[in-house]
Amino acid sequence: MRKNIFLIVLLLLISGRTVAQSVTVEAQIDSLQILIGEQAKIQLQVAMDAKQRAVFPIYSDTLVRGVEIVEIAKPDTQYLNDRQRMLITQEYTVTSFDSALYYLPPMSVMVDNKEYKSKSLALKVYSMPVDTLHPDQFFGQKTVMKAPFVWKDWYGVIACSLLVFPLLALLVYLIIRIRDNKPIIRKVKVEPKLPPHQLAMREIERIKGEKIWQKGHSKEYYTELTDAIRTYIRDRFGFNALEMTSSEIIDKLLEIKDKEAVSDLKYLFQTADLVKFAKHDPQMNENDANLINAIDFINETKLAEEENKKPQPTEITVIEKRSLRVKLLLIGGIVCISIALIGAFVYIGLQLYNLFV
Structure with a gap:
């Protein structure tokens, strides 16, 4: 019993693989009979596995002698059976100008270097029936009809014509600019730098307004506050406090100022170091006190002559030569606009020629 089941499963697998790998080539024509000059469409379909590759026949201008190829459409691919199979359709449009019954031989398709052929087709071409008993029904050649005026035919010409004028104006402007090699004179308004104590107080007001420590960000609060004080010390006393430790800053200040002015600042730096390195959680009154200590230190150490000083902006004249980048x-x-103008003139000329000739 088990042997029979195994054989049945094996046969199913082999048959399923054979079906999956089968290739079929079919050719169909939409009309078996046409008049001279009419067209017929031939569809060549190939069904195969998705992994296989097909090469369709290549024709020059005739399918067989007397049957001309008008157009070869792009192949259309459809996937089937969950993209396991695919169906490729190639369409050929043919015509004939000689009445006869044409035999269309099988069309061969190469699939993985193996040739497959479709069935043969037939095409009957009839000539136009002529009633020779009533010659009065034949009419001569009609005169050439004058095409009616349609605004749609002029849209492209009008659009290009409207585009030409601003492009010409821009081209003239750029040519004048590149010929005028005079230096560029600009007036620059220079805003003066605020005194150190004003900059520091502005930064402290910002920190105070954002209420960083009230949101639970004590480390960020003390980092910004001490950075503002370090920047003030650098600009006020002339040494780089931003690159120094807290103890080094205090020692340097003690050489310059009295101990009373530095004592409150020392407490601020000690609290900031505890918060940043020892995860100290300061109380609300401690934060307020350190903010006041920073303000008091700035007020006690600021220069008296700069307290009421209001610096005025100055205006300077900058003379520059045109850079190579600007010239390029x-x-x-100029080159791009010239090409666009030439293209516009060519297009307008061709359109006018087609409309009037």
Whole structure:
């Protein structure tokens, strides 16, 4: 019993593989009979596995002698059976100008270097029936009809014509700019730098307004506060406090100022170090006190002559020569606009020629 089941499963697998790998080639024609000059469409379909590759026949201009190929459409691919199989359709449009019954031989397709052929087809071409008993029904050649005026035919010409004028104006402007090699004179308004104590107080007001420590970010609060004080010390006393430790800053200040002015600042730096390195959680009054200590230190150490000083902005004149980059940009703009104008004129000329000739 088990042997029979095994044989049945094996046969099913082999048959399923054979079906999956089968290739079929079919050819169909939509009309078996046409008049001279009419067209018929031939569809060549190939069904195969998705992993296989097909090469369709290549024709020049005739399918067989007397049957001409008008157009070869792009192949259309459809996937079947969960993309395991695919169906490729190639369409050929043919016509004939000689009445006869044409035999269309099988069309061969190469699938993985193996040739498969379709069935043969037939095409009957009839000539136009002529009633020779009533010659009065034949009419001569009609005169050439004048095409009616349609605005749609002029849209492209009008759009290009409207585009030409601003492009010409821009081209003239760029040419004038590149020929005018005079230096560029600009007036620059220079805003003066605020005194150190004003900059520090502005930064402290910002920190105070954002209420960083009230949101639970004590480390960020003390980092920004001490950075503001370090920047003030650098600008006020002339040594780089941003690159020094807290103890080094205090020692340096003690050489310059009295101990009373530095004592409150020392407490601020000690608290900041505890918060940043020892995960100290300061209380609300401690944070407020350190903020006040920073303000008091700035007020006690600021220069008296700068307290009410209001610096005025100054205006300077900058004379620059046109850079090579600007010249290259101007030349590139001139070239691009010139090409666009030439293309527009060619297009307008061709459109007018087609409309009037």
